[in-house]
Amino acid sequence: MKVLLYFEGKKVLAKSGIGRALEHQMEALSTVGIEYTLDPASTDYDILHINTYGPNSQRMIAKARRLGKKVIYHAHSTEEDFRNSFVGSNQLAPLFRNYLVRLYSKADCLITPTDYSKELLENYGLKMPIKVVSNGIKMKNYQPNSEKEQKFRQYFDLKPGEKVIICVGLYFKRKGIYDFVEIARQMPEYKFIWFGYVPLYSIPKEIRKIVKTNHPSNVLFPGYIKGDIIQGAYSAADLFFFPSYEETEGIVVLEALASKQNVLVRDIPVYKEWLESGKNCFMEVDNKSFKRKIKQIVGNQAPDVTRNGYQTAKKRSIESIGKELLAVYQSVLNYSSDLATSEN
Structure with missing residues (x-):
């Protein structure tokens, strides 16, 4: 198994919680022996694990689909936590929610850090599997x-x-x-x-x-x-x-x-x-x-x-998170395999 961890706008988001979440993912995968790459040009991976929401992120999903790869979206953001942040965020929040739903809907599976954020996403009408995995702590x-x-x-x-x-x-x-x-x-x-x-x-x-x-x-x-x-x-x-x-x-x-x-x-x-x-x-x-x-x-x-x-x-140590991510990756790949078997 090999995973492409994709993170758009590293310099902008490095000082945020999302930025630290990527660092945690890298270390967590290493603790359980999962090979990963950060190279967006790579094609020899099994799962695209995507963390961000910009235009390049959308292009990465489209490319992954053309290559027949599985896509996991890490749902760090919601409409609720977008509000009361940047200039104009409250006015843009409903549009941001619609944008997130369109992006998240392209995934085979979502990962989100808490049961609370999972409930929010389910209330958006998203139907794919949503797995709860903490962002973890070093x-x-x-x-x-x-x-x-x-x-x-x-x-x-x-x-x-x-x-x-x-x-x-x-x-x-x-x-x-x-x-x-x-x-x-x-x-x-x-x-x-x-x-x-x-x-x-x-x-x-x-x-x-x-x-x-x-x-x-x-x-x-x-x-x-x-x-x-x-x-x-x-x-x-x-x-x-x-x-x-x-x-x-x-x-x-x-x-x-x-x-x-x-x-x-x-x-x-x-x-x-x-x-x-x-x-x-x-x-x-x-x-x-x-x-x-x-x-x-x-x-x-x-x-x-x-x-x-x-x-x-x-309980949310990097080592624990690595095991949970491994289980999510395996479930996504096994679901794909089981579906192909049933169709045959």
Whole structure:
């Protein structure tokens, strides 16, 4: 078996969750011995596993069909998580949904990261098999490490004992950036750091203002940072606070859980099957309750759920994801073989 992993616009999407999903797929396939290529000119593959939505992605599907290859579409995106993101996204959202349905309909099988996103896709009227496979997490990268933690604290010149709350995400309203900044404004005794970046011209004016000037002094927007500093931040911070309103999974949540960090998220449907407030994370619904819970967690007045959170992330390790992808690939190829046998 050989798989062509296709990812259009790597430079644009490298800093997003979709970009990390491709890295995870590559490593996951290696762990189970599946040969793969990233070369779009390749023809000696069995399955096209496609991750993106642009015109080149459409051409890749057409080429795969001409070659008689099977096609798996990784459904990272939905109409719901397209809303409240880029300039004009809400106006374009219904058209984006129709576009996604046309693309996804060209696949033999869809992969999506959660039961929640699977339910959304089924509600779009898509009839092909839809398999749930987490985007996964590189557990080894997020083990607490004192050297990485020190690099993080030095990078931001944090004082001994200074309490730090972090978030990782693009500058989207959907991600809860308004709430993050407003809560920070009401809690000046803590430092709030929002990691992540998207070109400012691509987001609404109000959010550009927040990022550039309209935020309190205890909020930092350092942009996209990778490697030791962000990995150290995950474990050295006092809390990972992710007030997103809509996700198909949330790789950054897995990264925080893998770091044995306290995690506070908004109580939204995507977490229903795998997160439980007070067991492996904390969940709240509005800024008032977020503020109350932040004080409890940072003040060590909340139960320690980090060990359970770590185990939740471990179930979605790259090694586990490799086995699940292998099963999906085999099912697609076996279905094709069984169908040919029945026709004969």
